[in-house]
Amino acid sequence: MNLEEIKSQIEANVPGCSLQILLNGSPSGQHSLLVDKEHGLTVASYLRDGASPKFDYCSNVTGVDWPLKETSTKQKTKKIVDGVESEVEEVIKTATGNYLEVVYHLFSMDARQGPLVLRMRTEDRVDQVHLPSLTPVWRSAELQEREVYDLFGVVFDGHPDLRRLLMWDDFKDHPMRKDYVDPDDYEYEPTAHDEVLKRMQAHYAAQGAPSASEETR
Amino acid sequence: MSVLTEASVDTVSMPADDHLQGDLLEISMGPVHPSTHGVFRMNLLLDGERVVKLKPVFGYLHRNHEKIAEHETYLGSMPYTDRLDYICSITNNWAYALAVEKLAGIPVPERAEYLRVITGELTRLQNHAGLIGFLLQDMGASGTPLMYAFREREKILDLFEALTGARMMCNYMRFGGCRCDLPAGWMEQAKKVVDEFPRFLDEFESLLRTNEILMERTQGTGIVTREQAINAGLSGPMARASGVNYDLRKVDKYGIYDRFSFRVPLGEHGDVYDRFMMRLLEMRESLEILKQAMRDIPSGPHKDPNTKIRNFRPKAGEAYGRIEAPKGELGFYLISDGGPNPYRYRVRPPSLINLTLLEQMCIGHNVSDIVIILGSIDIVLGEVDR
Amino acid sequence: MLGEGIIKGLAETARNFFGSYVNKERLTTVQYPEERLPRIEATRDFPFLVYDGDDWEKGLRCVACQICEKECPPKCIYIEKSKDKKPDAVGKPQNYPAKFDIDVSVCMSCQICVEVCPFDAIKMDVQFELSSDDRFGGLLLTKDKLAKSNEYYHEIHPTEAAGVDAALAEDREKEKEKQRLAAAAAAAAAAAKAAAAAAAPPTTVAATKDGAGSGGAAKEEAK
Numbered sequence: 024m025n026l027e028e029i030k031s032q033i034e035a036n037v038p039g040c041s042l043q044i045l046l047n048g049s050p051s052g053q054h055s056l057l058v059d060k061e062h063g064l065t066v067a068s069y070l071r072d073g074a075s076p077k078f079d080y081c082s083n084v085t086g087v088d089w090p091l092k093e094t095s096t097k098q099k100t101k102k103i104v105d106g107v108e109s110e111v112e113e114v115i116k117t118a119t120g121n122y123l124e125v126v127y128h129l130f131s132m133d134a135r136q137g138p139l140v141l142r143m144r145t146e147d148r149v150d151q152v153h154l155p156s157l158t159p160v161w162r163s164a165e166l167q168e169r170e171v172y173d174l175f176g177v178v179f180d181g182h183p184d185l186r187r188l189l190m191w192d193d194f195k196d197h198p199m200r201k202d203y204v205d206p207d208d209y210e211y212e213p214t215a216h217d218e219v220l221k222r223m224q225a226h227y228a229a230q231g232a233p234s235a236s237e238e239t240r
Numbered sequence: 241m242s243v244l245t246e247a248s249v250d251t252v253s254m255p256a257d258d259h260l261q262g263d264l265l266e267i268s269m270g271p272v273h274p275s276t277h278g279v280f281r282m283n284l285l286l287d288g289e290r291v292v293k294l295k296p297v298f299g300y301l302h303r304n305h306e307k308i309a310e311h312e313t314y315l316g317s318m319p320y321t322d323r324l325d326y327i328c329s330i331t332n333n334w335a336y337a338l339a340v341e342k343l344a345g346i347p348v349p350e351r352a353e354y355l356r357v358i359t360g361e362l363t364r365l366q367n368h369a370g371l372i373g374f375l376l377q378d379m380g381a382s383g384t385p386l387m388y389a390f391r392e393r394e395k396i397l398d399l400f401e402a403l404t405g406a407r408m409m410c411n412y413m414r415f416g417g418c419r420c421d422l423p424a425g426w427m428e429q430a431k432k433v434v435d436e437f438p439r440f441l442d443e444f445e446s447l448l449r450t451n452e453i454l455m456e457r458t459q460g461t462g463i464v465t466r467e468q469a470i471n472a473g474l475s476g477p478m479a480r481a482s483g484v485n486y487d488l489r490k491v492d493k494y495g496i497y498d499r500f501s502f503r504v505p506l507g508e509h510g511d512v513y514d515r516f517m518m519r520l521l522e523m524r525e526s527l528e529i530l531k532q533a534m535r536d537i538p539s540g541p542h543k544d545p546n547t548k549i550r551n552f553r554p555k556a557g558e559a560y561g562r563i564e565a566p567k568g569e570l571g572f573y574l575i576s577d578g579g580p581n582p583y584r585y586r587v588r589p590p591s592l593i594n595l596t597l598l599e600q601m602c603i604g605h606n607v608s609d610i611v612i613i614l615g616s617i618d619i620v621l622g623e624v625d626r
Numbered sequence: 627m628l629g630e631g632i633i634k635g636l637a638e639t640a641r642n643f644f645g646s647y648v649n650k651e652r653l654t655t656v657q658y659p660e661e662r663l664p665r666i667e668a669t670r671d672f673p674f675l676v677y678d679g680d681d682w683e684k685g686l687r688c689v690a691c692q693i694c695e696k697e698c699p700p701k702c703i704y705i706e707k708s709k710d711k712k713p714d715a716v717g718k719p720q721n722y723p724a725k726f727d728i729d730v731s732v733c734m735s736c737q738i739c740v741e742v743c744p745f746d747a748i749k750m751d752v753q754f755e756l757s758s759d760d761r762f763g764g765l766l767l768t769k770d771k772l773a774k775s776n777e778y779y780h781e782i783h784p785t786e787a788a789g790v791d792a793a794l795a796e797d798r799e800k801e802k803e804k805q806r807l808a809a810a811a812a813a814a815a816a817a818a819k820a821a822a823a824a825a826a827p828p829t830t831v832a833a834t835k836d837g838a839g840s841g842g843a844a845k846e847e848a849k
């Protein structure tokens with residue numbers, strides 16, 4: 024299975040979609056295909072029904088959080104200022120990330136090929152977090168997309184039953200995001216030495232309640 | 241109804257909606273219920289005994305294993321994988337080790353591959369033995385079959401303990417091999433267990449396989465068709481009971497599975513009975529693999545000598561590695577950013593995804609059938625909720 | 627025939643029931659705690675610290691390098707390094723753990739601390755009857771509770787302990803050899819210095835020392 028071939032197949036059959044191959048640096052060689060979210064659903068149905076081989080089995084669906092990451096690299100350039108050539112150091116800032124990503128691992132059952140790694144990205148991490156749900160194409164995405172919604176906060180449009188899966192219903196945050204901080208009223212099991220104990224003591228001290236750990240000691 | 245004559249029905253004034261029809265009853269089954277195999281809850285809408293609607297509720301055992309793993313070194317997550325599907329810790333280790341090996345390109349020596357196959361197939365045996373015991377227990381065959389199954393399972397757990405030091409939390413695989421080699425006398429003991437296992441299977445089959453009550457209850461219950469199974473991503477014995485010929489040991493041929501000759505049993509109807517039979521038949525095939533592996537195992541190192549355990553940093557990239565765990569396709573998806581901890585660590589839990597069609601399987605059946613349908617899916621909540 | 631399956635099943639149950647009186651294979655349970663199954667050698671549950679010799683405080687192999695503390699997945703080990711140094715079992719001055727606590731209610735018996743310890747100082751115990759109603763007093767094991775003798779280690783894991791002892795002895799041999807070589811090299815270096823000094827104009831005290839000849843010999847030896 025060649026990713027280039029599949030890409031050109033999709034491009035020929037799904038007009039207007041923009042695809043991009045993302046290379047993977049690890050020895051696994053599982054490169055992935057980035058699909059624009061407008062055509063996500065059409066590309067998915069084409070992959071299931073029209074492509075050859077047909078990717079009828081969607082095994083794994085998951086999210087990845089890529090917070091904004093600014094890297095600055097210094098570059099020396101030669102500039103001619105007033106007729107004098109001098110070396111000027113320029114700081115080039117590149118910002119990467121600032122989106123949530125959903126990854127689908129597809130396999131073809133009959134041709135026994137795969138994985139075809141499909142990715143979609145949201146525009147940012149705050150409010151533009153909508154992506155098309157692929158559950159209408161592969162039912163196996165149903166619970167897994169719910170999980171991604173729950174833990175990452177990606178909203179899947181077109182999902183039949185988008186509720187939290189693992190956290191309770193009135194839980195607010197999305198725990199798998201990289202910037203998640205757990206609340207300090209969390210019921211920790213205090214251990215003898217770590218900061219969990221200190222946090223818990225601080226929490227109870229602020230509340231004026233007796234520290235649970237002092238009682239047990 | 242029979243006491244009411246036609247005349248009396250006429251004289252009793254009936255309100256507009258039919259009382260005998262009754263209201264729909266909403267009940268919550270679980271989270272602490274003996275038949276849900278852990279803390280699993282289903283919200284049921286019942287019409288009498290019949291299920292009209294079913295919504296599973298997850299998360300009672302959620303501990304965010306994936307987040308924990310992002311704060312652990314690659315090796316540090318290995319013992320946590322034991323606790324996913326705590327019945328089959330060795331295959332969990334294997335799937336994780338396989339994913340990391342893909343991510344970092346680590347070779348596995350030959351003997352280690354054989355050790356993995358042997359321990360992995362023993363895991364499948366004890367998982368399936370336990371499962372059919374539980375399933376029959378769910379059907380009301382109280383105690384007896386479960387005890388027989390556990391008696392046999394115990395012998396395999398003893399083997400695990402002799403090899404890894406623990407019965408269930410084995411923590412046995414390492415990247416590029418296994419943690420330790422076989423202790424003296426282990427192979428003989430294992431051969432004995434493998435030789436005696438078919439006798440247990442025969443007994444077990446004669447105990448209940450042709451039992452009329454069991455057949456009556458399980459045949460035609462909880463049907464999943466082939467197309468549904470594929471689309472819903474069912475895997476493992478669940479999918480094969482519906483006739484999906486997809487066994488990763490044959491498809492991916494991970495490790496050294498291409499060296500063994502074994503068959504993949506397939507079901508036809510996709511009902512509870514087929515799933516029950518699937519486990520029985522798979523155990524026989526596992527025994528075949530075990531015999532071949534125990535015969536052919538070469539000597540040599542049990543792990544790749546060049547892979548460090550500490551300060552292990554695969555270079556940036558990602559990998560998805562999957563194996564045929566006893567419950568289905570167990571996959572690990574890892575993204576490395578070059579650091580000592582994985583950037584993203586994802587478990588593809590077969591137990592959870594096999595539950596996708598639970599509602600559809602149960603609708604129209606009695607409450608007591610939900611119990612056996614759930615039992616036949618083979619879930620472990622440690623893995624469902626992670 | 628209807629009911630045949632049921633009768634077959636009942637016959638099987640009867641066979642197992644009566645069989646359990648005569649066949650050990652069919653009755654594998656014992657009445658714990660009066661009876662116990664023989665312990666399997668590789669069994670592990672919680673870690674302990676090994677010491678050599680008679681004095682547990684002096685003989686601890688642990689040098690408080692804190693590797694296990696860092697690698698322990700649930701972070702249940704807590705170590706405080708000593709400020710001073712004292713000779714370890716081999717006789718080299720080393721740090722020692724002023725405090726070494728393992729919270730066994732958090733420990734998950736994964737054995738990673740054992741695998742990463744470069745000094746074979748921490749090993750897995752087999753003591754499992756630890757239940758206590760005192761969360762910290764009973765389940766936070768301190769250094770004195772953790773220290774167990776090498777003899778005890780031999781008793782619970784004979785094969786493994788023998789291997790460890792052999793490896794340690796070999797290491798010690800190597801260490802001695804290295805020390806000897808290092809000493810010789812140092813002597814050679816000193817001699818070479820002396821020789822260099824001797825070659826220089828005889829103004830220094832070193833020049834008066836007669837070291838050139840023996841220094842050359844030491845060099846030969848060191849090579």
Ligand code: SF4
Nearest residue numbers: 688689691692694743
């Ligand atoms: S037990 Fe071993 S690893 Fe841990 S501090 Fe002591 S010497 Fe270091």
Ligand code: SF4
Nearest residue numbers: 698733734736737739
């Ligand atoms: S056995 Fe595992 S959990 Fe327990 S102290 Fe050692 S490393 Fe930590």
